[in-house]
Amino acid sequence: MPIITGRMFQHLDGHKDLTNHTDVLTIKDPDVLYIPLMNGNAPCNPLVKVGDEVKVGTKIAERNDHFYLPLFSPVSGTVTGIEKRMTTAMKMADHLRIENDHKNTEEQAFEPLDYESASNEELLNFVKNAGMLGLGGAGFPTYVKFLKPENVDLFIVNGVECEPYLTADYKNMLANMDLLKVGSLALLKLSQAKKGCISVKEDKKDLIAELQKTFAGTAIEVRPVPDIYPAGWERTLVYLLTKKRYDRLPIEAGCILNNASTAIALGNALVNGKPITRKYVTVSGDGVANPQNVIVPIGMPAHDVVTACGGYLSDECVICAGGPMMGTAVPNDTFVIGPANNGLTIFVKKDEESVKCLRCGKCTESCPSGLQPVRINAAEKTKNIEALKNLDVASCIECGLCTYVCPSKLDVTEGIRRAKRYMALMAKKK
Amino acid sequence: MKLIYKPSPNYRSPQSTSGIMKDLTYCLIAVTIFSSLYYTMAFGSNLGLRVVLMMITSVASALATEAIWCKVTKQEVIKGVLTSYGWVTAMILTLMSSIKVSYYALAVSTVIALVFGKLVFGGFGQNIFNPAAFGEAILMNTFAGSNRTDILTSATPAAAMKSYGWMTTGDTFSTMMTSKGFGSLGQMFVGWYPSAIGSTSALLILLCLAYLVYRKDIDWQASVFYIGTVFVLSLVIGLLHGQGIWYPIFQVLAGGVLFGGVFMLTDPVTSPVTILGRIVFAVGAACFTLIFRLRSNMPDGVLYSILLMNMLTPAIDKMLEGSQIKDIAKLKKRAIIAIACMALVTIGVGAIAKTQSAASTGNPASVNEFAAAIPESTISWEGTDYE
Ligand code: SF4
Ligand code: SF4
Numbered sequence: 001m002p003i004i005t006g007r008m009f010q011h012l013d014g015h016k017d018l019t020n021h022t023d024v025l026t027i028k029d030p031d032v033l034y035i036p037l038m039n040g041n042a043p044c045n046p047l048v049k050v051g052d053e054v055k056v057g058t059k060i061a062e063r064n065d066h067f068y069l070p071l072f073s074p075v076s077g078t079v080t081g082i083e084k085r086m087t088t089a090m091k092m093a094d095h096l097r098i099e100n101d102h103k104n105t106e107e108q109a110f111e112p113l114d115y116e117s118a119s120n121e122e123l124l125n126f127v128k129n130a131g132m133l134g135l136g137g138a139g140f141p142t143y144v145k146f147l148k149p150e151n152v153d154l155f156i157v158n159g160v161e162c163e164p165y166l167t168a169d170y171k172n173m174l175a176n177m178d179l180l181k182v183g184s185l186a187l188l189k190l191s192q193a194k195k196g197c198i199s200v201k202e203d204k205k206d207l208i209a210e211l212q213k214t215f216a217g218t219a220i221e222v223r224p225v226p227d228i229y230p231a232g233w234e235r236t237l238v239y240l241l242t243k244k245r246y247d248r249l250p251i252e253a254g255c256i257l258n259n260a261s262t263a264i265a266l267g268n269a270l271v272n273g274k275p276i277t278r279k280y281v282t283v284s285g286d287g288v289a290n291p292q293n294v295i296v297p298i299g300m301p302a303h304d305v306v307t308a309c310g311g312y313l314s315d316e317c318v319i320c321a322g323g324p325m326m327g328t329a330v331p332n333d334t335f336v337i338g339p340a341n342n343g344l345t346i347f348v349k350k351d352e353e354s355v356k357c358l359r360c361g362k363c364t365e366s367c368p369s370g371l372q373p374v375r376i377n378a379a380e381k382t383k384n385i386e387a388l389k390n391l392d393v394a395s396c397i398e399c400g401l402c403t404y405v406c407p408s409k410l411d412v413t414e415g416i417r418r419a420k421r422y423m424a425l426m427a428k429k430k
Numbered sequence: 431m432k433l434i435y436k437p438s439p440n441y442r443s444p445q446s447t448s449g450i451m452k453d454l455t456y457c458l459i460a461v462t463i464f465s466s467l468y469y470t471m472a473f474g475s476n477l478g479l480r481v482v483l484m485m486i487t488s489v490a491s492a493l494a495t496e497a498i499w500c501k502v503t504k505q506e507v508i509k510g511v512l513t514s515y516g517w518v519t520a521m522i523l524t525l526m527s528s529i530k531v532s533y534y535a536l537a538v539s540t541v542i543a544l545v546f547g548k549l550v551f552g553g554f555g556q557n558i559f560n561p562a563a564f565g566e567a568i569l570m571n572t573f574a575g576s577n578r579t580d581i582l583t584s585a586t587p588a589a590a591m592k593s594y595g596w597m598t599t600g601d602t603f604s605t606m607m608t609s610k611g612f613g614s615l616g617q618m619f620v621g622w623y624p625s626a627i628g629s630t631s632a633l634l635i636l637l638c639l640a641y642l643v644y645r646k647d648i649d650w651q652a653s654v655f656y657i658g659t660v661f662v663l664s665l666v667i668g669l670l671h672g673q674g675i676w677y678p679i680f681q682v683l684a685g686g687v688l689f690g691g692v693f694m695l696t697d698p699v700t701s702p703v704t705i706l707g708r709i710v711f712a713v714g715a716a717c718f719t720l721i722f723r724l725r726s727n728m729p730d731g732v733l734y735s736i737l738l739m740n741m742l743t744p745a746i747d748k749m750l751e752g753s754q755i756k757d758i759a760k761l762k763k764r765a766i767i768a769i770a771c772m773a774l775v776t777i778g779v780g781a782i783a784k785t786q787s788a789a790s791t792g793n794p795a796s797v798n799e800f801a802a803a804i805p806e807s808t809i810s811w812e813g814t815d816y817e
Contacts, residue, residue, distance in 0.1 A: 003651070004706045004762070005754045012441070164441055245755055316432050324441035331435040349434050355447050355513040356555035360698040361649070365705060370755030374703050375747065392753040400439030407447040408555075414437040 006365025009228040009236060010401055012325075014164045018284050018291040024171050026295045027308040029075055029102065033299035034085055034095035034336045037071075039063045040139055044071055046096055052079045057109035057275060060096060069141045070131040073098060074277035074297035076105040088321035088328055088335050095336065098299065112273040115186035123190055130269040131276060136169075136232070136259030137322065139340035142266070145256055146190040152256055154242065155191040157184045157198040159207075159260035160225055160232030163323025166343040168280040171293045172261050173200075174207060177214045179267030180260060184220055186270060187263055191256045196220040198260065199237060201227045229325065230399050236368050261342070276339055283309045285324070287317040287346035296337055302344055303333040316349040325400040354409040363402035363412050369395040373402035377415035385426060393419045450647040451515045457638035458521040458693070461628045468622060468630055469529060477529055481627055484536055485524050491537040492520035495544045514554045516544050522562035522693055525628025526686065526733070527569060528577070535573035539565045559740045560700045563733055570733075586625045587612045588685035588730045594786040596681075596723040597667075600674055602786075615676060618683045629689035632682075639692045648696040652708040656691040657682055659716030663773060667720070667780030685730035687719065700740045704754065706765050707746045713769045714746075715739045717776040724783045 002008075037044045044061040054060060054073040063069040081097040113126050124143055132142035136158065157180075161169040173180055188196040198215065200207055202224035211222045225231045225240050238255050239245055246252035265276045277298055284291040289310025296305055302319065306312065320327035321335060324345045363373035372391055379387035393416065402412035462485050470478025493511060500510035520540050527536060543565025551557040590606050591598070598606075607613065612623045621631025629635070643650045661678045668677030682688065691712075695701065701711050715735045722731025749768070750761050 004709060004765075005758065006705050008754075010443070012443075247756075312431060316434060318434050318436055318440050320438065320440055325439040327440075328438055329434070329436045329440055331433050333433060345440070347440060352442065356553065358447050358450075358555050358698050359701075359703050360447075360450070361703040361705065361708070364703050364754070365649075367754075370753050370758070372704060372751070372754070375751060387751060390751045392756060395753060395756070398438070400441070403439050404441055405443050405445075407443070407445045407450055409442060409446065411437055413439060417437070 005370065006361075008366065008368050008370060009230065010366050010405060011227060012164050012229045012404065014227070015284070016165065016167050016170075018165065019167045019282050019293055020170065022290075022292045024175065024280065024293040024295060025308070027305070029100055029297055030300050030304045031100050031102075032080075033075060033098045033100060033297060034083065034301065035060065035071060035073070035098065035299040036085075036087060036336060036338050037061055037082070037094040037096055038087065038338075039067075039069050039133070039141070042067070043094070044069065046082065046094075048079050048096070050079055050081055053077075054079060054098060055105045055107040056277065057107045059109065060098075063141075067141045067144060068128055069133060070129065070275075072109050072131060072275040072277055074299060075100045076103050077101040086330070086332065086335055088330055088338070088341065090328065090330065095299070108273055109275045110269070110273055113270050115182065115189060115270050120190060120192075123186060126270070127190070127266065130266070132262060132266050132269065133276070133339055134259055135261040135265060135276070135279070135340060135342065137326070137340050137342065139338070142187075142258065142262055145258070146187075149190065149192045149256065150251075151254055152191045152193040152251065153195065153254035154256075155188045155193040155196040155220075156237065156241065156255055156257040157187070157196065157220070157260050157263050158232055158234075158237060158257050159198055159200040160237060161201070162229045162232035163325055163327070163343070164229070165284040165345045166282045166323045167284075168282040168293055168342040169260050170200075170204060170207060171282075172264055172280040174210060176264045176267070177210055179264045179271060181214050181218070181267070182270055183263035183265065183267030184215075184260075185218060186266055187258050188219060193256065194219070197223040197241065199223050199225050199231075199241065200260075201225060201231065203227045229401065229404075230368050230397075233368060233397065233399065279337055279339065279341065281305065281337055281341060282343040283346070284343065285320075285346040287313050287319075287348045288344075289313055298337060298339055300337050301333070302330075302335050302337065305337065305344060306333060306346065312346065314348040318347045318349055320345040320347075325404065326398065352409040354411075357406075357408050357410055360407060362405040362407065366401045366405045367396075368399055368401065369397060371396055371416075373412045373416055376419050377410075377412060380415055380419035380422060383422070385423075388419055388423055393423055396420065445646065448513070450645075451518055453642060453645050453647045454518055454693075455521070457641060458518070458525065458628075460638065461525055461631070461634060461689075462521070464621065464631050464634050465525070465627050472622075472624070480529060484527070484529075484531070484533065484627070485521065487533045488520040488524040488536050488540045489517045491540040492516040492544055495541045496549075499545070499549050514548075516548075519543055519548070519561045519565070522628075523565045523569070525689065525693075526562065526566045526626050529627055530577040531569065531573070532576045532578055535569060535576045539569035539573065542568050555699055557699060558743070559737055560694050560697050562697075563694055563736050563740070566733055567737065585610055586685075587618065587623060587680070587683075588625065591680070591684060592723075592728075592730070595783060597671060597780075597783045597785050599785060600676060603676060603680070615679050615683060618680075625684075626686060626689070628693075629686045632688050635688045635692050642692075642696075648698070649705060649708060651705050652696050652701060652712045653691045655709050655712035656695050656716050657687060659713045659773075660687050660691075660719060663716065663720055663776050663780070666777055667724075667783070670777075670781050671783070671785050681720070681723075685723075686732035690715075690732040690736055694736050695739075700743060702743055702746045702750070704747070704750055706754075706761060707743075707750045710746050710750075710765050710768050711739050711743065714742065714772050717772040720776050721779050724779055 044063040055076045058073045061071040077100045128143035134140040244253040466478045466481040496511045496516040500507045543561045547561035547564035548557040619632045664681040665678040718735035719731040
């Protein structure tokens with residue numbers, strides 16, 4: 001109901017031209033890799049010891065709490081230690097240090113599978129044991145979504161990539177149409193939905209044409225969405241496609257979503273028996289010499305990636321792990337590319353002059369969660385718990401849109417985070 | 431090499447508050463130029479020039495006031511003045527005033543508007559009342575006596591209509607329009623008739639609205655719902671009294687409905703922060719405008735209806751506090767109830783208004799004579815249309 005609530009999204013200048021038309025670069029693998037032994041906030045246990053030889057595809061660690069997720073080595077070489085390093089979330093975590101012998105000796109991580117003849121159970125186990133996870137940023141093990149697929153009307157492959165600057169999914173899709181098709185159809189089968197669709201932004205005409213060719217005659221339809229942010233966020237995408245809102249999980253609206261790169265990774269696993277060991281990463285922004293997409297092994301330090309792209313353009317830069325909207329700005333570049341990283345956005349530092357809030361309401365009109373950021377910030381300042389409760393602070397997804405639109409250049413999103421922390425603290429106290 | 435931490439997002443829209451104020455300033459300049467042209471053509475270049483000089487007087491006092499305020503409160507003067515946007519207040523205040531207001535009264539009102547209407551609340555963004563409306567109220571209530579009496583213009587349509595209590599027959603109305611030289615409703619739309627300095631050209635004001643909405647400086651909802659509600663409710667009230675379509679059209683064109691609806695009601699600082707809130711706010715202001723027109727002694731209700739709604743803004747925001755997705759049904763219900771109550775009261779007030787006309791008074795005999803017999807004092811520029 002945009003007339004009375006605002007549109008709850010915004011068109012952003014994506015600056016995708018910086019990297020859309022340049023070739024994808026495969027850069028030389030680093031001499032040393034650091035594989036993060038983390039999945040989300042859960043630790044993963046190493047399966048190798050210091051001194052062990054590993055090959056490309058060796059299973060090196062696994063998450064084994066209520067979820068299962070194996071990790072595989074992207075290179076061949078020697079395990080030389082377990083180090084604490086800072087992650088993109090700015091926490092310290094264990095990383096497995098692997099010295100690369102640059103020989104790329106391979107080992108078959110698992111057998112390929114013909115998804116068409118496999119039973120659903122076989123397929124689900126395959127997805128689980130192949131270590132498939134959400135590559136769009138969440139890093140959530142993929143099989144979990146398909147454990148109980150009940151009443152799924154629509155299976156959605158999310159290729160929207162709504163973060164500005166990022167083009168990694170776009171490049172990945174164009175380069176790997178066949179794998180995308182296999183992976184998407186396999187996931188559609190697992191979802192037991194009657195229909196599937198693949199969504200990309202409507203301005204990507206070349207990609208849409210390719211997709212239409214690839215998916216012609218399948219149960220997956222190409223459904224372009226408008227060039228808005230955050231069209232790639234699950235709730236917004238489900239709303240755009242079905243006009244339905246849901247409370248907790250997309251399955252309530254009869255939908256299951258998967259990222260397009262995840263589908264490609266699954267295609268690669270099914271066809272070639274290869275796990276996720278490399279990523280398409282967009283390196284872009286006005287602070288890097290050669291903005292482009294690169295294919296890098298998981299565990300490569302950001303510093304090495306930036307150097308391979310010509311280095312920084314200024315002595316004072318901001319580097320975001322991911323796109324500029326949701327990617328955290330990290331105060332050093334020692335963090336490594338993890339499975340869920342799809343970009344590094346680098347800007348020359350510039351100072352914004354902020355003025356007072358003019359109560360323009362642009363934040364309340366844009367918030368994809370339907371919140372009222374300006375009022376949340378005001379309530380946070382006076383620690384008005386009652387108001388904060390009414391204002392549903394917990395539904396904020398930190399998409400960053402409220403800061404983006406604010407004409408007074410205030411750090412609105414940061415205020416919401418403060419309010420969230422404050423509410424969490426209060427809840428604990430009780 | 432230094433990598434800097436800044437909380438995400440690290441990406442911002444090119445639109446800035448200063449940019450919004452700049453666009454607004456352009457619009458106000460356009461209205462000023464039109465007005466100056468009109469006064470030059472209709473009453474001579476003296477008055478045309480006077481429009482410009484009044485504008486300069488008010489803007490200069492605004493800039494001086496804010497500069498001194500920054501000095502006293504130890505802020506950086508240039509930055510302080512540039513981000514306090516006092517000149518916008520001054521321009522709106524001038525455009526709401528009558529051409530007869532003395533320079534001195536205008537300057538003092540500007541200072542009061544800024545100091546007591548805005549700065550004491552904590553400056554830009556913190557004020558409760560629209561500072562320009564606040565200043566105009568001061569100007570009218572305190573300085574009415576200092577109006578220049580040697581400036582002769584004709585009566586305004588709003589003031590003339592006021593003498594009939596904003597409810598008259600179609601015949602009396604047409605006579606009034608011709609005998610007072612206002613011409614047709616079409617002429618009023620284009621803006622070739624006397625009124626407050628800035629509220630003459632409906633056409634130009636609507637173009638400004640289109641420009642500001644196109645530039646995403648303001649939402650269209652507040653203006654459209656305000657003007658629309660004035661139109662619809664006066665259509666209903668008019669029908670209850672057997673009036674034609676001229677009645678709602680006149681209600682919208684006369685006085686400050688358009689100017690107030692586009693330049694004052696949309697002031698973000700003093701209106702609610704959600705669109706739904708702004709709709710309630712706008713409908714409320716429209717209702718009070720009509721109630722004040724029909725029931726009070728003021729020639730026009732726009733100014734006070736805006737001030738009244740400014741006062742209700744925190745309550746509206748509070749009423750519509752919640753998630754606009756999860757709680758939308760509840761919020762919508764509250765808004766609809768508020769709107770329905772206000773609309774019904776307004777229609778009720780309209781229904782009991784008496785139709786005043788030459789015929790109903792019986793004396794003087796002819797409609798023409800009646801219109802001519804309205805004492806000039808009640809319809810001349812004692813106050814302005816906004817009062
Ligand atoms: S960051 Fe949170 S509050 Fe701000 S627009 Fe996004 S969801 Fe809404
Ligand atoms: S967008 Fe910024 S200026 Fe506008 S209401 Fe929100 S916080 Fe205030």
